Amino acid sequence: MTMRSNVLTGAAAVAASVGILTAAAPTSGGDIPSSAAQIAPEFQNIDRWLNSEPLKLQDLRGKVVLVDFWTYTCINCLNHLPYVKAWHEKYKHQGLVVVGVHTPEFAYEKSTRNVQDAISRLQIHHAVAQDNHYATWKAFNNQYWPAVYLIDKQGKIVYSHFGEGSYGATEKKIQSLLVEPAPAAGS
Secondary structure, eight states, X not given: OOHHHHHHHHHHHHHHHHHHHHHHSOOOEEEOOTTTOEEOOOOOSOSEEESSSOOOGGGGTTSEEEEEEEXXXXXXXXXXXXXXXXXXXXXXXXXXXXXXXXXXXXXXXXOHHHHHHXXXXXTOOSEEEEOTTOHHXXXXXXXXXXXXXXXXXXXXXXXXXXXXOOHHHHHHHHHHHHHSOOOOTTO
């Protein structure tokens, strides 16, 4: 083989492997078809609730819930946080409940004092669940920081987004969920 054909063969192998990796990469989320929507799992083994009394998703039926997995040292989470805070402020009186599930990446992020300091410094006013044991993370089968899950008034996960971006689409989904009728009593 000539040097040129070796280079072309190598380039083709790299392109093929990139294609395979891209095909295997997770989607960034989006609308979940109603036929595939499942009841959201309860918050599991929360170490501590901050900015709120303990919450149960079962008790929040009839409201729209935004669950945001984050940690205070994640730059993507910090870039995403202003949107989460704005949605909380803008829609809390219309039935949106925002729960930040703080799931630490590093050991020092498990300190309640450090999380409380970050909440104060970042001026977070929505509920924060400290998930040091990854129990809620695992219950949601989550793999990303930040990750947003929208839960409709019936308690089903109907939308997700992983990473930064799609803020307009996420807000439109919040708005559409807020105008949907609440479930009938006893449902």
